[in-house]
Amino acid sequence: MLILDVGQHIDHGQLWWGTEGSCTACPNGWCEQDTGGATPAEIRNALLAEHGPARLCLADDVSSLVPVLRVLREMLRLSLGQARVMATMLQEAGLAGTLVEMELIADGLQRRSVATTIETLAD
Numbered sequence: 001m002l003i004l005d006v007g008q009h010i011d012h013g014q015l016w017w018g019t020e021g022s023c024t025a026c027p028n029g030w031c032e033q034d035t036g037g038a039t040p041a042e043i044r045n046a047l048l049a050e051h052g053p054a055r056l057c058l059a060d061d062v063s064s065l066v067p068v069l070r071v072l073r074e075m076l077r078l079s080l081g082q083a084r085v086m087a088t089m090l091q092e093a094g095l096a097g098t099l100v101e102m103e104l105i106a107d108g109l110q111r112r113s114v115a116t117t118i119e120t121l122a123d
Contacts, residue, residue: 001023001024001025002021002022002023002024003021003022003023003024004019004020004021004046005019005020005021006018006019006020006043006046006047007019007047008039008043008044008047008098008100008101009100010100010103010104010107011035013104013107013108014035015035015039015100015101015104016033016034016035017033017034017035017039017040017043017044018031018032018033018034019031019032019033019043020032039098039101044098047098048098051098051099051120052120052121053096053097053098053120053121054096054097054098054099054101054102054103054118054119054120054121055093055094055095055096055102055118055119055120055121056090056094056095056096056097056102056105056106056116056117056118057090057094057116057117057118057119058090058091058094058114058115058116059115059116059117060115062091062114065084065087065091067109067112067113067114068087068090068091068109068112068114069083069084069087070112071105071108071109071111071112071114072086072087072090072105074108075104075105075108076105096121099118099120102118103118106118
């Protein structure tokens with residue numbers, strides 16, 4: 001039987017992901033960790049399946065989306081067009097992802113004086 005532990009965390013303003021695995025029938029195991037890009041789909045999907053998604057919303061009506069666009073472009077390395085689409089989603093229904101992903105974006109927005117809320121979307 002294989003035991004797998006996955007997670008995400010924030011360190012120095014960057015999203016890190018990690019996975020550890022071990023075999024119950026043998027001494028084999030491994031540990032892997034990385035940052036600087038997207039979390040591998042299998043890790044992200046496992047986190048979403050176990051904990052459910054979280055939704056990040058703007059706490060108030062924002063008079064200008066410029067700070068939001070800057071944060072999204074800087075943090076997620078998006079084009080201006082991609083950032084506009086994401087900012088509109090954030091303004092309307094909110095963004096959904098893992099709790100750690102949403103906390104990272106919320107932190108960046110807070111540094112630009114944009115208030116946000118995060119809610120977990122448990123089944």
